Amino acid sequence: MADIEAMLDALNDQQREAVLENGRPLLVLAGAGSGKTRVITTKIAYAIEKLGIPAYKILAVTFTNKAASEMKQRVKVMLDGNARADECTIRTFHSFGAWLLRRFGSEIGLASNFTIYDDDDSLSLLASCFPNYKKRELEPVMRKISYAKDRGLRPTDNLTSLKVDGTFKRMYEAYERKLRSIGNVDFADLIGRSIELLEEKPGVLDWVHHRFSMILVDEYQDSNAAQFNLLKLLVGPACFICVVGDDDQSIYRFRGAEVRNILSFPELYHGTRTIKLEQNYRSTKHILDVANSVIKNNKGRHDKKLWTAKTKGSKPNLLYIQDEQDEAMRVSNILLSDKKFNESAVLYRTNAQSVAFETMFKRLSIPYKVVGALQFYDREEVKDALALLFLLTNEKDEVNFKRMINKPARGIGPGALDSILSFASQTDGSLFAMLRLAIQGNILSTKAKAGASYFLRMFEHAQAMLGEGELVDCANFLIREAGLLDYYQELDSQNSTGKVGNLEALVNALSSYDSSLEGLLLFLEQLSLDPTTLGREDPRDKEGVTLITMHNTKGLEFDRVFVAGLEEELFPGRASESDDDIEEERRIFYVAVTRARNELYLLCARARKIWGRTSYQHPSRFLDEIDSSLVSVQGIRPGSLHASGFEGFSSLGEKRREHLSAAKPSSSWGSSGGSLIQKGFGGNAKTFTMKTVHDEADAGPLFPVGQRVYSDSYGEGEVVNVRMNGDREVIEVRFGGGRKATFISKFAQLEKIGSE
Numbered sequence: 089m090a091d092i093e094a095m096l097d098a099l100n101d102q103q104r105e106a107v108l109e110n111g112r113p114l115l116v117l118a119g120a121g122s123g124k125t126r127v128i129t130t131k132i133a134y135a136i137e138k139l140g141i142p143a144y145k146i147l148a149v150t151f152t153n154k155a156a157s158e159m160k161q162r163v164k165v166m167l168d169g170n171a172r173a174d175e176c177t178i179r180t181f182h183s184f185g186a187w188l189l190r191r192f193g194s195e196i197g198l199a200s201n202f203t204i205y206d207d208d209d210s211l212s213l214l215a216s217c218f219p220n221y222k223k224r225e226l227e228p229v230m231r232k233i234s235y236a237k238d239r240g241l242r243p244t245d246n247l248t249s250l251k252v253d254g255t256f257k258r259m260y261e262a263y264e265r266k267l268r269s270i271g272n273v274d275f276a277d278l279i280g281r282s283i284e285l286l287e288e289k290p291g292v293l294d295w296v297h298h299r300f301s302m303i304l305v306d307e308y309q310d311s312n313a314a315q316f317n318l319l320k321l322l323v324g325p326a327c328f329i330c331v332v333g334d335d336d337q338s339i340y341r342f343r344g345a346e347v348r349n350i351l352s353f354p355e356l357y358h359g360t361r362t363i364k365l366e367q368n369y370r371s372t373k374h375i376l377d378v379a380n381s382v383i384k385n386n387k388g389r390h391d392k393k394l395w396t397a398k399t400k401g402s403k404p405n406l407l408y409i410q411d412e413q414d415e416a417m418r419v420s421n422i423l424l425s426d427k428k429f430n431e432s433a434v435l436y437r438t439n440a441q442s443v444a445f446e447t448m449f450k451r452l453s454i455p456y457k458v459v460g461a462l463q464f465y466d467r468e469e470v471k472d473a474l475a476l477l478f479l480l481t482n483e484k485d486e487v488n489f490k491r492m493i494n495k496p497a498r499g500i501g502p503g504a505l506d507s508i509l510s511f512a513s514q515t516d517g518s519l520f521a522m523l524r525l526a527i528q529g530n531i532l533s534t535k536a537k538a539g540a541s542y543f544l545r546m547f548e549h550a551q552a553m554l555g556e557g558e559l560v561d562c563a564n565f566l567i568r569e570a571g572l573l574d575y576y577q578e579l580d581s582q583n584s585t586g587k588v589g590n591l592e593a594l595v596n597a598l599s600s601y602d603s604s605l606e607g608l609l610l611f612l613e614q615l616s617l618d619p620t621t622l623g624r625e626d627p628r629d630k631e632g633v634t635l636i637t638m639h640n641t642k643g644l645e646f647d648r649v650f651v652a653g654l655e656e657e658l659f660p661g662r663a664s665e666s667d668d669d670i671e672e673e674r675r676i677f678y679v680a681v682t683r684a685r686n687e688l689y690l691l692c693a694r695a696r697k698i699w700g701r702t703s704y705q706h707p708s709r710f711l712d713e714i715d716s717s718l719v720s721v722q723g724i725r726p727g728s729l730h731a732s733g734f735e736g737f738s739s740l741g742e743k744r745r746e747h748l749s750a751a752k753p754s755s756s757w758g759s760s761g762g763s764l765i766q767k768g769f770g771g772n773a774k775t776f777t778m779k780t781v782h783d784e785a786d787a788g789p790l791f792p793v794g795q796r797v798y799s800d801s802y803g804e805g806e807v808v809n810v811r812m813n814g815d816r817e818v819i820e821v822r823f824g825g826g827r828k829a830t831f832i833s834k835f836a837q838l839e840k841i842g843s844e
């Protein structure tokens with residue numbers, strides 16, 4: 089029997105109040121490390137042990153799958169191995185949606201074997217609706233569709249708030265129609281279609297209301313409009329609702345998170361009790377001071393008092409270093425000095441930054457684990473194998489069918505594929521039925537017919553195997569017979585890659601699932617929802633330094649935290665243009681810094697390789713917001729007049745100044761080659777921007793539309809658009825091959841051609 093009294097005794101007064109309040113709607117609004125998550129776990133234990141609420145009637149919603157599994161673990165420990173702990177539903181919003189739709193989706197025409205499309209699959213589907221467009225052109229459309237869905241806007245709704253035109257509406261409609269006809273869902277649908285289900289089927293709504301009598305939401309500040317609407321539906325008249333959050337930690341605005349959800353909670357739920365927690369149990373005062381000195385620059389935040397009893401400890405360190413290798417080296421030296429690997433984490437703004445650390449750690453034999461980066465699931469060979477499995481569970485899955493019908497090549501070119509798909513109207517959408525008709529109809533070339541027959545027979549055989557409950561054998565069979573094993577073995581031997589090993593890891597991961605179609609569906613679902621946990625060891629089980637993006641660190645804590653890359657255009661990120669963007673970046677900084685319990689290192693490089701080019705960096709504005717008395721500074725700040733005092737680096741400092749002073753439009757061919765950074769969706773967008781380093785007096789328009797220009801990176805091009813961003817003129821240039829790039833005029837290293 090768990091000792092609930094002891095658990096309550098360990099809480100401070102406000103936390104205890106929050107645990108004991110189980111009548112009125114409850115909003116716990118508090119800063120980082122104040123015990124919000126602990127309140128939720130204690131509430132669950134208290135509800136089960138003291139209030140006698142059956143565990144299955146409790147729903148807790150967390151922000152990441154990792155947080156969900158940690159919460160499950162914590163509750164289990166608290167309940168002292170009480171088996172009922174497992175009956176609580178602890179999930180993310182998305183995984184809850186998947187759970188609900190698997191059970192009741194058929195009521196709105198969604199078969200229970202649906203698979204969940206990721207961004208890539210969704211884009212392929214959109215591309216299949218609009219074959220005349222390039223995928224690159226459709227990327228922004230797809231992003232906007234997800235954006236609309238996160239806001240709960242359907243194609244038939246009034247979309248004026250999105251500032252889109254009729255073409256977008258048509259595309260959104262076509263995409264949605266196709267997705268529904270295939271019977272799959274995209275990520276946003278897990279929420280959107282759950283809402284549709286609950287709105288349209290009162291019986292299901294009633295079931296949900298009877299099922300859950302207590303709903304608890306962690307990280308509520310990052311819920312988006314669609315999630316907010318779903319929650320509204322889930323909370324029945326007799327249900328207790330508690331949400332916890334921190335408006336300063338809202339960092340998913342780009343995914344549609346609405347910080348206003350937390351602030352408007354009391355308006356929606358009348359009689360809401362708001363409890364504020366004011367003691368931070370995680371960090372030292374030195375660390376909190378740094379976090380607070382930056383976050384206080386955000387306007388319109390809820391004023392929060394946060395104090396800590398941890399007044400000892402050393403000041404956070406601010407390290408000015410040379411470049412990304414020096415950064416990794418400094419971090420390594422500190423780690424090697426006391427070997428506290430497990431207690432340390434390196435936080436960065438973009439996934440690409442992990443590479444320098446990984447390389448250095450490997451070289452120095454420092455154990456490490458990368459959380460969430462380089463997703464196993466995104467690797468080509470893994471996606472191929474999964475595509476076969478997805479197709480096995482849903483034979484209407486056109487995206488995965490197209491991916492695999494001719495990979496490796498089996499004689500089915502685009503013409504043959506079109507012929508096969510032309511049978512769609514004679515089937516219920518089953519691609520295997522289309523294959524059968526195409527084979528019988530004698531319209532394929534001999535080679536294509538042989539390939540199509542082979543592909544079809546292979547799947548018929550796999551379906552039979554699955555029917556007999558041989559999941560792993562079936563996966564092995566498909567991977568081998570489809571030719572993937574040979575194909576990737578060949579690539580491995582040519583390039584010393586480990587692709588076959590990844591295929592093996594995938595099958596290994598599958599082996600812990602029930603050997604049936606249900607087992608396969610569950611596997612695919614978990615994979616879609618949390619690609620980080622499969623195919624690689626669970627990070628929690630592995631020893632070593634944690635390498636992690638700032639976004640992924642939500643709710644986590646480490647004894648020692650290194651915040652890397654505190655440089656303008658990296659952090660704050662380069663897409664940050666408006667004040668709102670900067671405020672969001674500042675909140676990310678706040679989240680990052682408040683992960684640290686005892687030691688904090690802030691790192692700022694003078695130069696960094698970005699897409700293969702050396703970029704001379706400028707310290708992050710957030711560093712300017714930290715009172716200098718709060719940190720111990722090592723190294724010389726870039727741009728400082730004393731830069732030459734930095735051994736071995738004066739030449740780079742000089743180059744930076746050269747680069748800046750030579751930043752005139754037509755003749756500046758600086759030695760650095762500029763600092764072009766790729767930004768965008770899935771790493772594929774082709775928008776480039778020059779660094780915005782210093783503001784100079786406005787010199788009037790520098791480039792007209794139509795101006796021909798030459799760039800040594802891109803070749804010849806033409807200015808197609810000129811606009812002002814604040815006081816900076818920004819031009820868009822179209823180069824050969826349709827490649828477009830955006831430049832800040834006064835720093836653009838472009839030569840004007842045919843004028844002057």
Ligand SMILES: Nc1ncnc2c1ncn2[C@@H]1O[C@H](COP(=O)(O)OP(=O)(O)OP(=O)(O)O)[C@@H](O)[C@H]1O
Binds near residue numbers: 099103119122644645
């Ligand atoms: N009353 C308490 N006594 C001792 N330790 C506590 C107490 N409350 C919370 N803690 C500890 O403080 C740390 C932070 O708690 P928790 O993770 O619940 O905070 P949080 O408010 O959810 O933080 P975040 O905003 O980062 O999600 C944890 O290690 C937790 O165990």
Ligand SMILES: [Mg+2]
Binds near residue numbers: 124306643
């Ligand atoms: Mg928390």
